[in-house]
Amino acid sequence: MTDTLPREAEYVVVGGGTAGNVVAARLAEAGLDVLVLEAGPDFGAEGSEAWPADLIDATRLGRSHDWGYDSGSTYPWPVRFERARAIGGSSDFNGCTQTWGHRRDYDSWAERGLAGWSADELSPLFDEGTRRMRVRQYRPDELTPWQNAWYEAAPFVGIPQVPDLNNLDEAVGFAPEAVNIQDGVRVNSAFAYLDPARGLHNLTVVGDALVDRVMIDNGRATGVVVRHHGAVHTVYAHTVILAGGTYNSPTILLRSGIGPYSQLAPLDIDVVEHLPGVGENLHDQPFLLMSWEGSDEMTRAMAAARAAGWAPDEQAMGKAASSFEHEAFDLHFLPYSPTHRGDAKRWSIGTSALQPRSRGFVRVQSADPEAKPVIDHRFLSDSEGVDVAMLVEGAEILRELAASPALAPLVGPEIHPGPESFSREALVAHIYRHPDNYWHPVGTCAMGVASDRSAVVDARARVHGIEGLRVADCSIMPQIPRATTAMPAIVVGERVAGFLLEEAMSR
Numbered sequence: 273m274t275d276t277l278p279r280e281a282e283y284v285v286v287g288g289g290t291a292g293n294v295v296a297a298r299l300a301e302a303g304l305d306v307l308v309l310e311a312g313p314d315f316g317a318e319g320s321e322a323w324p325a326d327l328i329d330a331t332r333l334g335r336s337h338d339w340g341y342d343s344g345s346t347y348p349w350p351v352r353f354e355r356a357r358a359i360g361g362s363s364d365f366n367g368c369t370q371t372w373g374h375r376r377d378y379d380s381w382a383e384r385g386l387a388g389w390s391a392d393e394l395s396p397l398f399d400e401g402t403r404r405m406r407v408r409q410y411r412p413d414e415l416t417p418w419q420n421a422w423y424e425a426a427p428f429v430g431i432p433q434v435p436d437l438n439n440l441d442e443a444v445g446f447a448p449e450a451v452n453i454q455d456g457v458r459v460n461s462a463f464a465y466l467d468p469a470r471g472l473h474n475l476t477v478v479g480d481a482l483v484d485r486v487m488i489d490n491g492r493a494t495g496v497v498v499r500h501h502g503a504v505h506t507v508y509a510h511t512v513i514l515a516g517g518t519y520n521s522p523t524i525l526l527r528s529g530i531g532p533y534s535q536l537a538p539l540d541i542d543v544v545e546h547l548p549g550v551g552e553n554l555h556d557q558p559f560l561l562m563s564w565e566g567s568d569e570m571t572r573a574m575a576a577a578r579a580a581g582w583a584p585d586e587q588a589m590g591k592a593a594s595s596f597e598h599e600a601f602d603l604h605f606l607p608y609s610p611t612h613r614g615d616a617k618r619w620s621i622g623t624s625a626l627q628p629r630s631r632g633f634v635r636v637q638s639a640d641p642e643a644k645p646v647i648d649h650r651f652l653s654d655s656e657g658v659d660v661a662m663l664v665e666g667a668e669i670l671r672e673l674a675a676s677p678a679l680a681p682l683v684g685p686e687i688h689p690g691p692e693s694f695s696r697e698a699l700v701a702h703i704y705r706h707p708d709n710y711w712h713p714v715g716t717c718a719m720g721v722a723s724d725r726s727a728v729v730d731a732r733a734r735v736h737g738i739e740g741l742r743v744a745d746c747s748i749m750p751q752i753p754r755a756t757t758a759m760p761a762i763v764v765g766e767r768v769a770g771f772l773l774e775e776a777m778s779r
């Protein structure tokens with residue numbers, strides 16, 4: 273940790289988040305000269321007292337150090353799009369669920385001509401990410417009563433109990449989660465990847481360093497312009513790797529003049545490379561949270577679980593298939609049981625449509641790096657209405673489960689969406705009126721071959737048309753895997769680091 277900004281580095285990683293830390297650590301471990309520039313604070317190594325309690329506490333989601341993004345006036349009320357602004361990035365905030373998705377997700381990337389991204393090629397990287405992130409599998413006997421009730425009930429709707437969720441060949445199943453939690457601590461990517469490399473003389477990590485834009489000379493990235501402690505600096509680099517996440521990597525590109533003419537010209541940003549796909553193809557899995565009034569027995573049992581010392585909000589998960597999916601799964605069920613809220617008679621489970629058709633965008637409104645971007649997910653906007661239909665089917669399965677003999681004695685009346693949306697028509701209307709996200713935005717700097725006009729980076733994460741510039745985070749996923757995206761983000765970091773190392777060794 274340092275407060276001094278170097279004037280140059282061989283590799284500058286922009287964003288010390290989930291994927292960025294993987295890239296930085298791998299390059300530094302190989303002896304290369306690496307500088308990480310993180311817009312938020314660097315709290316130092318694991319165990320440092322500077323780490324805020326909410327970012328460490330794995331029983332619930334982190335809240336402090338948020339970028340403060342939301343849907344603005346897109347919907348009748350703002351939908352928050354949380355992202356952590358601190359070393360560790362959104363791995364500081366998340367629910368610690370580690371899922372991989374299905375083989376088809378990654379094979380479909382490879383089928384787009386993206387060499388190196390098939391499930392078989394990524395599988396060892398998932399294993400390595402799992403090891404580094406200290407992922408462990410909950411046992412069924414560790415589940416709190418609310419989590420266990422859904423796990424036990426799953427077979428009533430034909431969803432088998434399975435040992436874990438991360439078999440890439442498996443379709444439906446309900447299982448205790450795999451989580452990156454050790455001794456109650458959320459193991460973020462800074463702890464898992466940066467810390468072992470922090471002592472290396474060739475790795476520098478600078479917090480409170482907001483990268484404004486990439487400097488480009490004759491089609492080659494030469495460094496970045498960065499705001500540090502209120503002053504503007506330039507840092508020169510051989511290679512710049514953007515890892516600002518799905519909302520911010522495209523905004524850095526846009527401020528650097530890389531993006532669609534139509535967007536840059538009105539903002540007086542000189543166009544360096546016309547790439548129409550920058551900021552487009554934004555998608556996340558739409559989400560519906562359902563709540564029931566728990567029985568007195570459930571209230572007592574959950575209070576007892578909390579008193580016993582460990583009652584995290586999330587612990588189990590189901591994979592299910594809607595009528596739109598015939599080979600794998602396209603729904604998640606996520607029991608959610610926040611004992612800290614004090615609302616002891618209300619328990620929830622969410623469903624999410626994992627393969628959404630709708631696409632939105634991220635756009636800059638000004639060249640000021642502190643200005644919030646416009647983020648419009650255009651949730652549930654697909655003209656066929658498939659996204660809403662998948663969520664409706666998910667909700668119907670959950671209602672069937674709630675009424676099953678295993679669950680019925682434990683849950684009372686449905687509170688949300690509630691009796692006024694019991695008909696399918698009313699449920700559709702409810703979901704359209706209450707769009708929500710699953711915290712997994714991807715796609716705004718999508719990988720694609722050079723002939724794909726919407727592609728932003730190639731299969732080696734190189735920005736099309738610009739030398740010495742890469743993107744390594746969830747933004748490069750051309751299509752979302754049917755997974756929560758923390759481990760896929762780690763895998764993106766591992767994959768891009770592998771490409772960079774191969775090239776460095778052959779120089």
Ligand SMILES: Cc1cc2nc3c(=O)[nH]c(=O)nc-3n(C[C@H](O)[C@H](O)[C@H](O)COP(=O)(O)OP(=O)(O)OC[C@H]3O[C@@H](n4cnc5c(N)ncnc54)[C@H](O)[C@@H]3O)c2cc1C
Nearest residue numbers: 287289290291311361362366367368369483517746756758
């Ligand atoms: C509340 C919440 C709960 C979640 N729960 C889960 C879960 O349980 N399981 C799961 O798998 N996934 C979960 N996710 C999603 C997962 O955490 C993210 O998909 C993943 O962490 C994103 O990784 P990333 O590297 O793309 O971006 P991030 O981890 O967000 O990293 C981006 C980094 O870049 C920095 N940065 C951005 N702009 C700049 C700039 N201009 N200059 C310098 N630095 C910059 C940011 O501050 C940040 O540190 C959750 C996410 C949230 C927000």
